[in-house]
Amino acid sequence: MTRPEHLRDEDADKLHRLRERDPELDRLTLHVRKLAAMMTGRHGDRLEDWIIDIEHDSLAPLARSARNLRHGFDAVGNGLSLLHSSGAVEGNINRLMLKRQMFGRASLDLLRKRVLLTR
Numbered sequence: 001m002t003r004p005e006h007l008r009d010e011d012a013d014k015l016h017r018l019r020e021r022d023p024e025l026d027r028l029t030l031h032v033r034k035l036a037a038m039m040t041g042r043h044g045d046r047l048e049d050w051i052i053d054i055e056h057d058s059l060a061p062l063a064r065s066a067r068n069l070r071h072g073f074d075a076v077g078n079g080l081s082l083l084h085s086s087g088a089v090e091g092n093i094n095r096l097m098l099k100r101q102m103f104g105r106a107s108l109d110l111l112r113k114r115v116l117l118t119r
Helices: 009-021 023-041 044-055 060-081 087-102 108-117
Strands: none
Touching: 009 023, 023 044, 023 060, 044 060, 087 108
């Protein structure tokens, strides 16, 4: 994801023209930018307001995704707020699961490719 101010001029211009032509895309862009600001600024306290805004919008697929966040609201809020992350552990688990899935089914070369492509 690229910050809007870091877009190349031609990309920023293209996005601006697309957003002018499509009001749904314009609203989607605003919602995604708010989510990105929460993620990069560790503002998990804004999650509830963001979900409410999405639910009141007419973008049905995004509203469904936002409602699904309520199922793990505490975990998502903590992930957006806390400095600690389980990302490194989850990455190792993912690599182990790939190895387990491939055990006995394919050659070592295919397993190596799958593991390298997941990094």
